[in-house]
Amino acid sequence: MADVTLRNVRKQFGTFVALEKLDIDIRSGEFVALLGPSGCGKSTTLRMLAGLEFPTSGEISIGGRVVNDVAPGKRDIAMVFQSYALYPHMTVGENIEYPLKKRGVKATERKAAVLRAAEMLQLEPLLDRKPKQLSGGQQQRVALGRALVRDPQVFLLDEPLSNLDAKLRSYMRAELIELHRRLGKTMVYVTHDQLEAMTMASRIAVMFDGRLQQFDTPAAVYNRPANRFVASFIGTPSMNQLEGAVDGSTFRVAGHAIPIDRSRFVHALGSGTFVLGVRPEFVTIGGGDLPARIRLVENTGHEQIVTLELTDGTRLLARTDAARRLDVGQSVQIGFHPDALHLFAPEETGRRLNKDDAASVIPMRSR
Amino acid sequence: MSATATNTPRLERAYARLGVLLIAPTILVFSLVIVYPLLAAIYLSVFSIYTPTLQGNFVGADNYVKLLTGHEFWNSLGVTLVWTFGTLTLQIVFGVGMALLLHQNIWFRSLARSLVLFPYFLSTVVAVLVWRWLFNDLYGAMNHGLMQLGILDMPLDWLGSMPNAMIGVILVGAWKYFPFVVIAVLARLQTIPEHLYEAARIDGAGPVARFWDVTMPQLRNVLTVIILLRAIWDFKEFDLIYLLTGGGPVTSTQTLSLLVYQEAFGLNRMGQAAAYSVGMMLVMLVFMVLYIRRTGKES
Structure with a gap:
């Protein structure tokens, strides 16, 4: 004891x-x-x-x-x-x-x-x-x-x-x-x-x-x-965090609207600035409607870490198969796995605003 | 492969020549001030020489026979060993104690660290004058203080009688030279990793156990070197004893250095003095060999 x-x-x-x-x-x-x-x-x-x-x-x-x-x-x-x-x-x-x-x-x-x-x-x-x-x-x-x-x-x-x-x-x-x-x-x-x-x-x-x-x-x-803080500290590379605004059932970032499921987040979610979090493994290249440009490709042998730049200059990371052919400078459409989105209050240790349910845990290979 | 075999040695030879050139001045000065006097002393020791004129005759081993058979050398050797052992012991005990104290986080630490060096930096003549005044049997502060405290009934003749004179000399020597021990030990104490003390605390060691199990083993090497160095320096100490007692009463604080001085400039027998100094050097050789072996082992 x-x-x-x-x-x-x-x-x-x-x-x-x-x-x-x-x-x-x-x-x-x-x-x-x-x-x-x-x-x-x-x-x-x-x-x-x-x-x-x-x-x-x-x-x-x-x-x-x-x-x-x-x-x-x-x-x-x-x-x-x-x-x-x-x-x-x-x-x-x-x-x-x-x-x-x-x-x-x-x-x-x-x-x-x-x-x-x-x-x-x-x-x-x-x-x-x-x-x-x-x-x-x-x-x-x-x-x-x-x-x-x-x-x-x-x-x-x-x-x-x-x-x-x-x-x-x-x-x-x-x-x-x-x-x-x-x-x-x-x-x-x-x-x-x-x-x-x-x-x-x-x-x-x-x-x-x-x-x-x-x-x-x-x-x-x-x-x-x-x-x-926890979202960015845990995980390598760390979780992408995009600042933007919640507008109805979309999250507006870099002039584009990303659909979000309002029911997954706390009710009191008003309007204003929020931070959308998504881990690099849930960013899909070529599967969405958010235009981006490939800035850097780091191949570690078993996977690639891809640095992407949105039209407003915001950078985010994606994790893909090592076998996939990606070129620096290439324009791509990216998307986020809808079940893997986190929403945070905007300050440095801003609280996570998801309703915590088991569904928010997605097996990594289900992308 | 053959190119490097012929080229490298030539460059190395050039470096070697430069090296010889660079150490030559040191070797020269060293020869003049150390090797020459050493050889001259050995040379003088086989003559009977009158100091003022430096004239004399070859007497062979006579001076050494007198050294071995007479009682002066052995008396002084005994005095020197008592003095060295006594003062060195006190220097180490007070030096280590003070270093431990100054290693603690006390508010007057930086001031105390500077003040503790004071005796070491003070000119020996000045220090001895002050101490002679303190020790004076007629108006000395020491007797006054001890009588006020009721420790003494009557004034004591500190420097004119035995064993008080030897005790006085040993005390002043300890006071003068313990700061050296403090500096060396304090420097070592500061390099002992704090984690060792923390580990010992978690392992259940109290303050005394931490001193013996963590501090002392770490101090052992530096203490060996300090003891050997200070033993060599105390063994040949001259000015402090000469100024304090002049070797007296009679010859009871006459160390070997004082004996050599007395022989050479008091009795004008330079040859005999040289023989004594050679004898003294042989005794010191023991310390020196130990010191060189010790420091050699560390590097």
Whole structure:
């Protein structure tokens, strides 16, 4: 039983407000990713869970116990740092053993626990080495070993994969998912990499500018982004956002009217400026009546990302098959998949105005 | 392939010639001010020489026989070791302590960091004059203060009797040179990653454990170098002791440097002084070899 709860947490450094009114409920055994651009407050949140920073106001509890005034060593948490923070003068074995030693565990039990952790992470042959004799991936595993050796209630991971090369990162990603499944412990994972968040987390807390923007499953965050920020932050390339006006059952952009189904959006939708969002995979080239010109074609081998320009200069992206022949400068007619349209209020974190129903989730290949 | 084989060496030879040319001035100056005096000292040490005229006779190993059989050299060696060990220990303890204090986020930190260097930058003559005034048995502030506090009943003769004179010299030496330790240790402290302390806190280490498990291992290398360097410098310290006690009472604070000076310019026996200085150099060679091996290993 190790729920993690942040209740109305606020953090201020001098006059700078790092976090504002943060409410997060993490269920026991969940793998939650704190995702956002740098400076969004995700690391501060994690450090407050660890007890390395203290909230200016609000309440943090772990396993039902309020830990605001509990020292990091007594919170029953373990943390893996981006820099791994291995003790350089200790061997791998001593590094893993250290937290047990500081908790007064008996030597024989310590030895057994270290061996168990080492076995789980395939570190046995490295136990007598010093950290600087290890590769980045091995150091990463030692840091994990030091975290899991004492069987904490909650694991806190601060961008643990960002110092690894791309290949090792995807390998370690799989390892971490596997580890989480095996241990069944609550894990809180800070990252700015949406791919890590989408693939590993059971729920993602998207943060921006010191505020929680959305806290939901990866699929929900992708398919039903709560606001414009989440829509643009999740997904590569990110969602196209076109500014325009709602006029009856059409959306007017670049002098053209795009038909929209009013019943899919909230009733109070008045007139005025709105933002229409559509993901690149739902932009069809040659299938609609919106004239555009191809500005750039980026072929990644299995797909093409096409930059299109509307008559008023607005640019948007489309995703198509790699096999399709498209030329730069070519004039095309484009259209949007009618079920894949999102409507947002115009400000930067403008609220999404769709009625949330299952129908708004469209399988990607149904285009 | 053959073109590169013939061309590259020629260019390399040109670079090598330039290199020799560039280090030549240094080698020349080094030879004049270090190598020549060293050889001259060894040369002088086998003569009996009257200092004012620099005239004398070849006496072979006589000066060295006197060094080994007489008690002056061994007495001074003992004094030098007591002084070096005493003052160095205090320098390290206070230096590391002060560095740890100044590494904390305290409000007067930047001011304190400049002030702590004051003794190190102060001219030895000035510093010693102030300390002699503090130590004075008739009107010194030290005795006055200690008596006011009730620690002393009677004024103490600080620099004129033993072991007070040695304690006084060691204290002034520690005061004068601990800032060097502070600077070196503080510089190292600032490079210890904060994450290590955070990891240790999460691992359950308290402040004392964090000092021994994180700080000390990181300071070990820099402390070894500091100790060796300061040991070499303290071992040959002259002006501070000479000005403070002149080696007295009698010879109880007469270190090897003072002995050499006394022999050469007090007793006008330059040959014997040269022999003592060669003996002193051999002792210091031990420290120097350790230092060179240590720093060589790091690079």
